[in-house]
Amino acid sequence: SAVISQKPSRDICQRGTSLTIQCQVDSQVTMMFWYRQQPGQSLTLIATANQGSEATYESGFVIDKFPISRPNLTFSTLTVSNMSPEDSSIYLCSVAPGGKEKLFFGSGTQLSVL
Amino acid sequence: DQQVKQNSPSLSVQEGRISILNCDYTNSMFDYFLWYKKYPAEGPTFLISISSIKDKNEDGRFTVFLNKSAKHLSLHIVPSQPGDSAVYFCAAFLVRSGTYKYIFGTGTRLKVLA
Structure with a gap:
């Protein structure tokens, strides 16, 4: 199992600003997943973050808008840059420490952009 | 392109009766399926999963059925309880290019009436 603090x-937030989640x-995990739920x-996958390498972004998501850091095996950040009201969503991080059988989620970040 | 679909956005069931939530998928490369429950302001929590080599998996009140030829799975909850009222997501596991990801359906809001 895994306990995720988000x-x-x-x-x-105000339009045009940035927020880092x-x-x-x-526990140490190889991959961390960032999702968005409008x-x-x-739940739409934004990107997959591996420690020590660039994040892999899904179609429709770009690094300039959603930069991700993964400095070690237990931590990651997602930044929502230059926000607009369309970015108002729940953002969730998740991990699968035991393999494909189970994906664990954090409690989510409810973002509202005015 | 929604590869995992839940065609019923909502479902109401009387307490004590069976709840059946359905999920369809299009990609035959999916080899593992999961069901999640989500309450407002919380992250999704894992319920039950099934491998593509099986057609049924049971855990207490929850049973998942998989019909590979129809690319269809369903979650049965028996008996349904008011605390089961939540949004339910099915998800499919996909390996691609040396990594993997989980693709979620659109969700079904279950309301169990007391």
């Missing part, structure tokens, strides 16, 4: 839990895991929508 912060902030929620934030209200932190994700701390209680209101009433599915």
Whole structure:
């Protein structure tokens, strides 16, 4: 299993600013996944972050908008840059420490952009 | 291109009865499937999973059925309880290019009526 601490839990931000979301895991994991859930929508994978290498971004997501850091095997950050109201979503980090059988999620960051 | 679909956005069931949540997928390369439950303001929590080599997996009140020929899986909850009221997501595991990812369905909001 894995315990994931994610912060902030929620934030209200102004258009054009940036927010960095932190994700701390209680065990070492190779891969960390960042998801976005827009209101009433599915969980959409933004990127996969491996320690020591560049994150792999899914179609429709770019590094300039969502830069990710992965300095070690227990920590990652996702930055939402130059925010617009369309970025208002829940952002979730997740890990699969035991392999494919189970993916664990943090409690999420509820972001509202005015 | 939504590779994992949950065609029923919502479902209401009487307490004590069976809840059946459905999920369809398009990619035959998926080899593992998972179900998650999500309450508001919380991250998704793992419920049950199934390998593509099986057609059924059971854990307490939860049973998942997989029909590979139809590319369809379903989650049965028996008996349903008011605490089961939440949004349910199915997810598929995909290996690609030496890495892997999880693709989520669009979710079904289950309401169990007391």
